[in-house]
Amino acid sequence: MFSHQELLIIDTVARLGSFAAAANELNRVPSAISYSVKSIERKLAVTLFKRLHRKVELTSAGTYFVEQSRLILKQMTEIKFQTQRVANGWQSSVSIALDNVVREASVNQLVHDFYAQFPEVELLLTMEVFNGVWDALADNRADIAIGATAAIPIGGNISYRAMGSLSWDFVVSANHPLASVDKPLTEEELIQYPCICLEDSSRTLPKRVTWLLDNQRRLVVPNWHSAEQCFIAGLGVGLMPSHRSAPLIAAGTLIEKTLLTPYQDSSCCLAWHKNNENPAISWLLEYLGDSDKLHAQWLNSAS
Template identity: 25%
Template sequence: MELRQLTYFEAVARCGGFTRAAQQLHVAQSAVSAQIRALESELGVTLFSRTTRRVTLTAAGARFLEHARAALSELDSARGEIAELSDVLRGRVAIGATSVLGPFDLSAALAGFHGRYPGVGLTLRSGLIATLLGRLDSGEVDLVLGPIHDDLPARFAAGQLATESVVLVLPPGTRPITGLSGVREKAFVCLAAESGLRAILDDAAKAAGFTPQVLFETSSPASIRELVSAGLGVALLAQSAAERDGPPIQICRLEPAPAHPPIGLIQHREHRLTAAARACRRHLLESAA
């Protein structure tokens, strides 16, 4: 049994005749008829009832059609997967990631992806989420990993990777506290005013009945930790950032704890991902799961 015979058989069944099937297949009608006769001979059954006016499937032909279409569908799927794999192996992926990713281990996930697709080039850019979303808009990056804020514009689609918590960090040796109001008179260290962390701080302080005095602005959670460790102020910080190795700090879990947006994988709805970027997206989501 040959693939060509299955293709011709399915075309005759779908078109309702040999002539129309031959026209659609761009082959001679005699070639179609010969292949169908050879297929019937091999199977030992008649697949079509032929009259001068019409061609219809026999009971055996109708049953065989189900299997033929399933086989052709599987073959088309296999061809598509092989073609996509070929595209993946030649591709490049640009990823933007914030420094706060909760418990999600991006380095390990990318190492796993590289092991599966060693020929794919990877570019990793870091920054604040607003900056990275701008790069996603411009097409500089294919995917962004970072916090999914409630005001994420509708042009972006996001899938959750991990959850994150917010803690209060104090200079080392400071007496622990459980309420944010306990540091209302302290100087705060935070990211820039347009950052998500600043919004979290402002909302939490408002709920505690005061306006935080941010005397030190910095560009990364790591530098927040350094400034707090040096005794220049206190700060709210993502728990994952506070628990990393670094300068000593005092970590306090607040009651109630300020909400932190989930960590997600973000893509642009209007930008079609390359085969390599689609493969990377699947791998990152699988790694999170």
């Protein structure tokens, strides 16, 4: 209904209180300013300004119109600015899906460093479990995935960088009945107790579990913090990432046990969309570093 120029004229007249002063600021003649204001008033069928001897004052309707006009002018400027940024490869937000196995301290440092570099870009973090990380990438809910485990279960335009192997410890509480068993545990001994495991957060891809015997009861928890509390309380048995279990084993809170069939390490990786790189994503990929740095900062308890 109104052009940017018309809204700007109304704003300038209201701010300066004079057609002549507005004309001088906008490099127009006063008659052109007066004509534009009258044209807008005709469109609205209301009077925006009281015409006095050498100045103008806003009516109540004019005050409301100017307030709304300024919001629209600000939004139009922001749209122009953001559109130019997008055209130059920028985006207003970057989303990262983190597998729940990664070190929490590294997440905090990443957020701190990212906002120091990109104060105007939003960082959207989600914590996923197992195939939920790949699901977030496949569904375009994430630009980058950190700590994705197992083989890539999705096709398409995905690049990845190895993060090394994630090792697991089979643990029980120091007070658990199996804690004193001084030999590799058999399935007959293990199946008596619930397996503490995380629920895969995938929405569309097949869900998976780390370790579970046939017909064994599960104790399903949402994250590794909850799992730790259940292990410590002796509510079940199961595998825990070594970088999380190591401090608890060292403190004597948990006991590492040996299985007849040892569980293999899991390959982890950093993954991202090949054709979705922009300055913020490129910075993140460089910041996260090579495979050795990724493993040290995100999966290694000693770092």
